[in-house]
Amino acid sequence: KTVLGIETTCDETAAAVVSVDPDGMPQIRSNEVLSQIAEHAVYGGVVPEIAARAHVEVLDRLVARALERAGTSLADLDGIAVAAGPGLIGGVLVGLVTAKTLSLVANKPLLAVNHLEAHALTARLTDGLDFPYLLLLASGGHTQLVAVRGVGDYVRLGGTIDDAIGEAFDKAAKLLGLGYPGGPAVERMAEDGDPERFALPRPMLGRRTADFSLSGLKTALRIEAERIAPLAERDVADLCAGFQAAVVDVVIDRARVALRGFSDVAGRPTALVAAGGVAANGAIRRALAALAGEAGLAFVAPPLALCGDNGAMIAWAGLERLRLGLVDDLTAPARPRWSLAVESAPVTAA
Ligand code: ATP
Ligand code: MG
Ligand code: FE
Helix, strand or coil: CEEEEEECCCCEEEEEEEEECCCCCEEEEEEEEEECHHHHHCCCCCCHHHHHHHHHHHHHHHHHHHHHHCCCCHHHCCEEEEEEECCCHHHHHHHHHHHHHHHHHHCCCEEEEEHHHHHHHHHHHHHCCCCCEEEEEECCCCEEEEEEEECCEEEEEEEECCCCHHHHHHHHHHHCCCCCCHHHHHHHHHCCCCCCCCCCCCCCCCCCCCCECCHHHHHHHHHHHHHHCCCCHHHHHHHHHHHHHHHHHHHHHHHHHHHHHHHHHHCCCCEEEEECHHHHCHHHHHHHHHHHHHCCCEEECCCHHHCCCCHHHHHHHHHHHHHCCCCECCCCCCCCCCCCCCEECCCCCC
């Protein structure tokens, strides 16, 4: 089975072709991504209208290229998958209308995929992971700890009550004049910094719930930065290192609580999984790997190219749904808000 995946929910325009052979081995046959970072960087963040227009301009060519690189054609596909949300409505509509048109013209099933579900299932594409697993889904717009029990079967164990982790990295970077997107820039600066020079808070540490709060950390960072301004390169490096170390401590503490709550809703996990753009962060990956080791679990995080938004994860989620007969029709709505968890089971145990 072969599926085309289209992703336009934020600032990446992406198209990919993924196949599974009869014994279930997946293969990414093409994975085209065009980032709009340059268009948005001058504004310090994603501008929805600019994003939607940019998707319109490149999506048809990108789809053609994904099919060509995969050595396939519309007629040979078994389905057209598209991220129908959550995300910016203009971009989502561009992808959805394109996918519906292709589906109609080629008479192939439409697979309207939840973008977060695609992040959540990527570990099965890359590592053939079995259910259930504990997922830290952390990106620019989302931060949650989820028990992944099956396709379409997610239990939310905790999440952020204010900023997403990626958003916190982006805001920290903006504050320190490092530009957008912030995650990679902060991580790079942190490499040469002293994480102990600034005493930054670790919000929620030791709480019995698996929730995150990051806005206080951001404020503390701003206060420190203003206190010692003007900032030399050394100061920025130390602030980045301090910020990243605080985030790592918070992530590990929250994930540990979620692991404890996991068995109540899903039994024993097969692995600890990180997904979403923030999963690209080396310090967070290393710390999660150590936590997983402590718990006797495998740690799985996608290769960097599959951490951020991409078409392969959409195609794969489409394949997972197709196998279960979960196909959509042309009435599938764009869903700018679309939560992943059908069930919420906040961890409260000590
Ligand atoms: P969504 O929540 O809908 O998935 P998104 O498009 O922002 O939104 P991604 O593209 O998956 O999500 O992730 C982008 C985010 O990941 C940005 O906030 C970015 O700063 C963050 N990020 C990327 N690389 C790193 C890194 N090395 N360290 C920390 N954060 C990172
Ligand atoms: Mg993005
Ligand atoms: Fe994403």
